[in-house]
Each structure stands twice: as structure tokens, then as C-alpha cells.
Amino acid sequence: MIVRSQVYSLRLVIVALSTLLCALGYYSYTNYTSLNEYHEFLLNENASVEAELNQMVMNYDMLEVDNRDLQARLDDSKIRISRILDSVKYLKPDVYLVSHYKKQLEVLKDENNKIYLLVEQLNAENVFLKEEAIRVNTELDQTIYVSKSLKTENSTLSRINDKFKRQINKAKALSVKNVLTEGVRRVTNSGRIKSTLSARRARKINVCFTIPENKFAAKGKKELFIQILDPSNNVVGDRGVINVGEQSLIFSEQLVVDYENVSLQECVFIEPLPGEPFQKGSYFISIYHQNTLIGKTTMELK
Template sequence: MIVIPHTYNHRLIIGSLVIAFVVLGSYSYLNYDKLEDYTSYVAQEKKLLENELSEMITRYDKVQVDSESLNIKLEQSKFKIKRILDSVKTLQPSAALLDLYRSKIKSLQKEKEEVLGLVSKLKKENERLALKAEKIEQDLLGVKGVRSALKVKNKGLTSINNTLSKKIEDASHLEIEELNAKAVKRITRKRIVSTDKSHKANKLHVEFTVSKNKFVEEGEKDIYIQILNPNNNVIADEGVVLFGKQSLIYSKKIKLDYKNEDVNLDAIIIADVDQPLTEGVYFVNIFYDNTRLGTTSITLQ
């Protein structure tokens, strides 16, 4: 039987403990190193997430749109991002939790791109509409300019038309020429003998020519002869004709079949027995409708 000395046993135990301490120390050192690397990784990831979320919020703040529905979408997305950012800042996240946040951020980024795409599309549409509105405004200004020019031109044409209408209206009346009137002493088969002596005359002879006028309609026309004595009374009163609100007392009425040709007319007006011709000036007027075509006078002694 072999007997091991106690001193040897103590050395063996001490050696084993030393080895155990060395192994435990090495393991603890390695674990501490890994823990420190993990903590650093989590802190770094947390910072990156905060920066990324802050940048997304800043991007949203810079976006301005007039669409109420898009503004609502922007505010909803921005609210989600702020809530995640607050969680990342206040909590002590782990790698697993950071991965979860990273997944949510990807979803929010996709949502952000969709919203910003709608904003960009709306902006382009607004620019297109603005250009279209500008073109319409320019076209409208052009139309207004043309309308203004046409208005001025039309005003000028209206003035010209009124002038021409007035000229045509003036030209469409009958006209007479060579109006002559004489007191008559006697009438023979060959000629009418005139006189300027009132006591020798009891008749007046009026003659004139109705001129050719292409602006006057053909047809029957009533020509009226009015003779006023020195007392301004109508001699040989044959009646009254009305022209609207105006009236005319006439001495003789001649019916003319007008055919746009020169027509020579004459008439003998016999003084009334109870109103013989006297000394003075007699005025002879020729009327058609309410228009006086001509006038002349006879002076009797």
C-alpha cells in the first residue's frame, strides 16, 4: 500500500483552483467584451434610428400642399413617426426591439414615398393647370383686345351706317325742279296768258317737274299744292290731309303715277269768288307726305 503525503494533496487542490480561476476569469473577460460590443451596437443603432426618424419628420415639415386629404395623410404619417421616435428615445431598446422598429420604419418609408409621390403628382398637376390658366388668361386678353377693336370698328361702322342710312333716307324722297307760279289773266287753246295785276287775275298757274330718283319706289303718289295769300290764308281750300300728328290744308291735289322718270306737272288753281286775289305776295308750296318739296312766290300789284 502506497501512502500519498498530505503536502502533495494540498498542492494538487491549489493547482486545480488556480486553473479554475484562470478559466473563469478568461470566460468572464470574453463575456464582458461581448457585452460591451453588444451595448455599443445597440446604442449606435438607436442613434441611427433617431436620426432617420428625425430626418423623415423634417422632410414632412417641408412639404406644403393645398389638398386637405393629402394634408391629413401627411399629418397621420408624421404622427406615427413621432410616436416611434419618442419610443426609441425613452425606452432602453434591445437588438430585437430595434429590429422591430427598423421593420416599422421601412413600412413608414414606403408610406412616405407614396404620400410624397401623390404630393409631387399634385404639384405637377397644379403647375399644368397654372400654365393652362395662364394660357387661357392670355387668350382671354387677346379676345378682349379683339373685341375692343371690333367694338371700336363696329362703332365706326355704326356711325357710317347711320350716315349712309340718313343719306339713303334723304335720297329716297321725291324731288322737284323748275317750280314756277304765275297769276293767270286768261287761258286760250294755245297758251296761258299771265299777269301781275291782281284785279285782272282770278286763277294761278303752277308748274314743276318731279325728278327721276332710283331710290324712290314706283307707284301712285299724292302731290299737294298749297297757296297762301298775303294774309297767310289758304286760297281755294280743297280739304285737309293728315300726316301722323300733322295736318295740311291744301289748294290742289295731284295724283302721280311715278315710274322713276322725270314727270312734268302743272295745275290751275281758281280763287274763291268770295276771296278774290288781291295785291301782295302769294306763297306756293309743294308737298309730298309731310315733306315740303319746294316753294316759290308770286307778287301781285
């Protein structure tokens, strides 16, 4: 009876151990399967983050941005994406890393949405600017057409209109025509001018000219400078110096006129400095406005 009882007890122990081993085996298998599924989940999440980052880089590369500040933001985002991509590709994924990557991905997505919104705004502004450019060009063409219609009024304005095709600002410049000069012997008390062709008798030179009508020019005070060169290429009068481009110009007289966009006639007397009488020969008269030559002529004193 004792032996049979021991055998029976041993059978119970074996059954219990077998049951325990089966339970452990099942638990190990279940745990192994769960670990594999968890590892596969981490890999899938890691791959999903990597795919989204790659797509963002491709989208950035396709964007064409002319704005420097916006381009700098794009470059900064691409650098951050590249750094995260390197970590995603070469670091072993775990719960913390995947969670960290996904948080950074959400931040980048928000930045991405803001950048795309700015790009859309810039594109809309560019469309508006192009439309404005077309409108301005149309108005410019109409203005050029109007300027051509004035061509028959005078040859000087015709030359300005030709230049107006290349640069509209030149249409606003003053011009002069009918530049007339004469040697002056004296001026009577009544204002009559006694002219002369003799260099020995001349005491001054009278310069007269017409500023024609110009609807494009701004109204107001206009400062003109007149230069007269004698036969020896010396400046008659020498009243001061102005800059014309990169060169200096000695002028013989300064004249300020009040221009109201209508034809205007002006005359000015120019006298030589004491001790510098007029010489026989050709004199060259030039008229400047805003450092630009706008009229010229020559005269002879015998």
C-alpha cells in the first residue's frame, strides 16, 4: 500500500509539472508572438515616419520660391527633416524614439502647412503684380500713342517722343527750341536792344529760347544753366560750377523759370568778366536742365 501511494503521488507531481510546462510553453509562445508583433509595429511606425519625412523633402524640392526669407525657412526645415531622417534610418527604433519622431513630425507638418500657406499668398501676389504690370504697360502704350500725336508740333518734341519709347521718364524732361542769340552793344532806357555783329563793340550776349508745351512735365520752378564758350574755348562769364554726369561744367548764367506746362519764352543777358572782352570768331551756346543738355546753338562775332 505504501508503494502504491508513492507511485500515485509521483504521478500527480508529473501531471502537475507537465501542466506547468505546457502553461509556461504557451505563455512563452504568446509572449514571443506579442514581442514580434510589437517589434513589427515599431518598424511599421518607424517606416511610416520615414516615408512622410521623405515625402515632405520631395514636396519642398518641388517648390519654387523667390522670397529670400521664405527660402531660408524652407532650407531650415529641410535641414531639420534630414537630421530626423538620419536618426530614423540608423537608430534602432523603440517606444521612446518612435514617439519622439512622431511629435517632431507633427511640428514639421504644422511648419509645412504654414510655409505652403505663405507660398500660396506669394503666388497670389505675383499674379496680382503680373496683372498690374500688364495694366501699366497698356497705359504706357496709350501714353506713347498720345506722345506720338504731338510729333507734328515741333521737331524737338519729336526727338523726345522717340526717346520716350525707351524710357518714359525722359518724356517728363524739359526741352527748348528756337534758340536765338545776338551780340548786344547796349540797351536803351526804353528797353530796346541795340545789337551788333562786332566783337569789339559787343558788351553782352542776349540768349533767347522757347520752352515748348509739355503735358508730362511737372509744374513749378525749373532751374536752367547756360554756358557760352568763346573762340578760345573759354567760358564767358564763369558764374559757377555744376556736375553733369561724372564731369564738372562751368556755367555762364543761371536762370529760374516758373513752368506751367504751356509754351514759355525766356531771354537772358550774359556778360563777360571784367577784363575779358569778346573775341572774333564762333561762340557755342549750350542750355542745361537737371544736368542734361536740352538745347544748343552757335553765333559769330566779327
